[in-house]
Amino acid sequence: DVKVTQSSRYLVKRTGEKVFLECVQDMDHENMFWYRQDPGLGLRLIYFSYDVKMKEKGDIPEGYSVSREKKERFSLILESASTNQTSMYLCASSPLRVSANTEAFFGQGTRLTVV
């Protein structure tokens, strides 16, 4: 059974803290993604990576960075957490070579609260 695992379901952090959200996939996928989900705004892409040490900005990269040192692991970093980063964060992965109907595989989400 394919799996994308996010290290935490719930996190509470203080303003100004450095926060790491971890995501691991066991499907040997090249592509990995971080999305942010907010009510009324749907899913918005923060960053994605198509290979180890490679990354590209998504639609809302400000305030975030990412790290991909190993193929199976993709980390989202909030350098200095702010209250407007309180949100649900979803990690996803997909193979590099896709057919038109290839779907993405998602983790269970991390609900981050910044106080």
Added chain:
Amino acid sequence: AQKITQTQPGMFVQEKEAVTLDCTYDTSDPSYGLFWYKQPSSGEMIFLIYQGSYDQQNATEGRYSLNFQKARKSANLVISASQLGDSAMYFCAMRPFNNTNAGKSTFGDGTTLTVKP
């Protein structure tokens, strides 16, 4: 640029009845794929069904079917014989065929479906 519009923030349906969740899209790409995902309260996004823009027939997967009207740019999800376990948020998403990043899709805002016993 692509845009997905889901006009129903919330929907209610009686158990065992059918329900249609609306999705309209806007794109200048000539070929694309449309996806529906289910997100239960547990948080995980679950892939439900896919429709290609050149597919002649509407997609079906068990109790899920997709009412695809290309000229109207709509891809509504139909759930037949609703079950209590169908209560969840549903997202419509689109990806152009020339985009090889399967996760780099455009998502709608979602529709929360509640199935009443």
